[in-house]
Amino acid sequence: MAIPAFLSRExxxxxxxxxxxxxxxxxxxxxxxxxxxxxxxxxxxxxxxxEQQQKELDVTSAPEQEQQKTxxxxxxxxxxxxxxxxxxxxxxxxxxxxxxxxxxxxxTIRQIEERFNKKFQYPYIFLNDDDFTEDFKDTTSSxxxxxxxxxxxxxxxxxxxxxxxxxxxxxxxxxxAKSGVPYAESESYRHMCRFQSGFFFRHPLLDEFxxxxxxxxxxxxHCDLSYDVFxxxxxxxxxxxxxxxxxxxxxxxxxxxxxxxxxxRDRPEVVKHWPVRxxxxxxxxxxxxxxxxxxxxxxxxxxxxxxxxxxxxxxxKFFNYLDQTGGFFYERWGDAPVHSxxxxxxxxxxEFHFFNDIGYRHTAYTHCPVEPEFRSKCSCNPDDNFxxxxxxxxxxxxxxxxxxx
Numbered sequence: 001m002a003i004p005a006f007l008s009r010e011x012x013x014x015x016x017x018x019x020x021x022x023x024x025x026x027x028x029x030x031x032x033x034x035x036x037x038x039x040x041x042x043x044x045x046x047x048x049x050x051e052q053q054q055k056e057l058d059v060t061s062a063p064e065q066e067q068q069k070t071x072x073x074x075x076x077x078x079x080x081x082x083x084x085x086x087x088x089x090x091x092x093x094x095x096x097x098x099x100x101x102x103x104x105x106x107x108t109i110r111q112i113e114e115r116f117n118k119k120f121q122y123p124y125i126f127l128n129d130d131d132f133t134e135d136f137k138d139t140t141s142s143x144x145x146x147x148x149x150x151x152x153x154x155x156x157x158x159x160x161x162x163x164x165x166x167x168x169x170x171x172x173x174x175x176x177a178k179s180g181v182p183y184a185e186s187e188s189y190r191h192m193c194r195f196q197s198g199f200f201f202r203h204p205l206l207d208e209f210x211x212x213x214x215x216x217x218x219x220x221x222h223c224d225l226s227y228d229v230f231x232x233x234x235x236x237x238x239x240x241x242x243x244x245x246x247x248x249x250x251x252x253x254x255x256x257x258x259x260x261x262x263x264x265r266d267r268p269e270v271v272k273h274w275p276v277r278x279x280x281x282x283x284x285x286x287x288x289x290x291x292x293x294x295x296x297x298x299x300x301x302x303x304x305x306x307x308x309x310x311x312x313x314x315x316x317k318f319f320n321y322l323d324q325t326g327g328f329f330y331e332r333w334g335d336a337p338v339h340s341x342x343x344x345x346x347x348x349x350x351e352f353h354f355f356n357d358i359g360y361r362h363t364a365y366t367h368c369p370v371e372p373e374f375r376s377k378c379s380c381n382p383d384d385n386f387x388x389x390x391x392x393x394x395x396x397x398x399x400x401x402x403x404x405x
Contacts, residue, residue: 083234091211091230093117093124094200096192099136104217109143111221120228122213123147125205129158129191149205157199158191160329169329176332181251183332194328196300196335198319201310210234214303222359222368222380229304229355239351240343241304243358243367244386245284245394248295252332255325257286257293260341263321270314274346281344281352283401284394296394297340301362304355309343318342349402354395365389 093112097105109124123146126132132150141148160166176184183189206212211230233241264271274280287294309315319338327333343352359368359380367387368380387395 085231085235089211089228089230089234090209091122091213092206092209093122093215094127094206094212095124095215096127096196096200097217098128098130099133101217102136102139105215106139106143108215108217108219108221109140112215113144115221115223116225116229117144117146119226120230121146122230123149124215125203125212126150127153127200127203127205129153129188151203151205153195153199153203157195157203161323163324164326164329166329169326172330176251179251181332182249190329190332193333193335193338194323197328197333197338198310198316198323201307206307209307211304211306214300216301216362219301220359220361220366220380222361222366223357223374223378225358229358233304233306233353236353237351238353239306239309239347240298241353241355242298242300243302243355243360244299244362244365245398246297246299246336246365247392247394248297248334248337250295252334253293253295253327253337254331255327256322256331256333256337256341259322259325259327260293261290263318267317267321270317273314275348278405279348281347281349281398281401283404284398285341285344287397293337293341294394294397295337296397297334297336298343299362299365300334300336300339302355302358302360303339304353309347312346314346315342318346344401352402354398365392 095105124140124144126136126140126148128150129152131152137148137150160169173185173187200206201212211233213229229241232238277283282290285293285296319342322328322333322338356367356369356371357374357377359374359378360366361380361384365386366380366384368382368385369378370382370385386393
């Protein structure tokens, strides 16, 4: 039977519409699959990033002691600030001195100006546990065209901390005097050693500086310097400079080395920041693999160094640990062995510098460069050079420690 024409037309329309609907269904299906496939991946990535950010936030905000327990990652040091070799250096002379020592420090300043600072104009920072007199200020400021500044120490920097038994300290001083220990009965000498060990670099007058040169009254500087020692230190990555290495009087530091060993035992989270012993100057201060202190130290009455060394958290923790034992007062710990032991353990060998070209005398001991090229620059007698004095000088031990691997 023939299909009416109108039905044939409708059936054709349905077939076309059906194909269109089928294509629409297929397109919707592909779109759905695409959405289902890609959207979770994107969401997963986002969730993963959020979880990672949260983990980093948790680590950052965790208590310090918990980080020490769980983290094995060594801290990354901040990169050194970039500089050009001729950029100015933020440096100064630091002088702890009393009013009555005016003549002695005036002599030192005249020599420093003539030998070095008239060319470089670094400021002088004068510190005292008392107020400086106007005469002191007028006289010292007249000796230089560089800036001079004057500061007074507070009770925290110069005085007995609350944890010191002053009666015990007095008894110990009396016992040391019976044994003929130098400065055995002096309280001010002990305050000075503690101040130079742990506080001079915290004085507000030093806040703006990065390097310092320590000066003393009644010393001699024998050699002309044509270069900027502070730029030399900065440009060559040096942190500590000296020119006399001495042996300490053993009776002044009987428990110092054991306290250092106790610190290493009790504060491993600090010690792990230090260079390995082969890379440090550790062998300068011990001859028997750390069993005892050999009494070697850099004579700190001459010292050119980076303030960042003493301002570091590692050194502050080290000093505070030593300070709490009372050794500066119950014994007579000097800033020279404290600085020297700390620097020898915390710095790498290449961060030290021996200033051979700076001729220097303090009390009976002189460093005088012996090489012929210094005769026209220096006024000292090479025969007076202390560097190889048997039994007293530690310069040979420094050289050996520097060369050993």
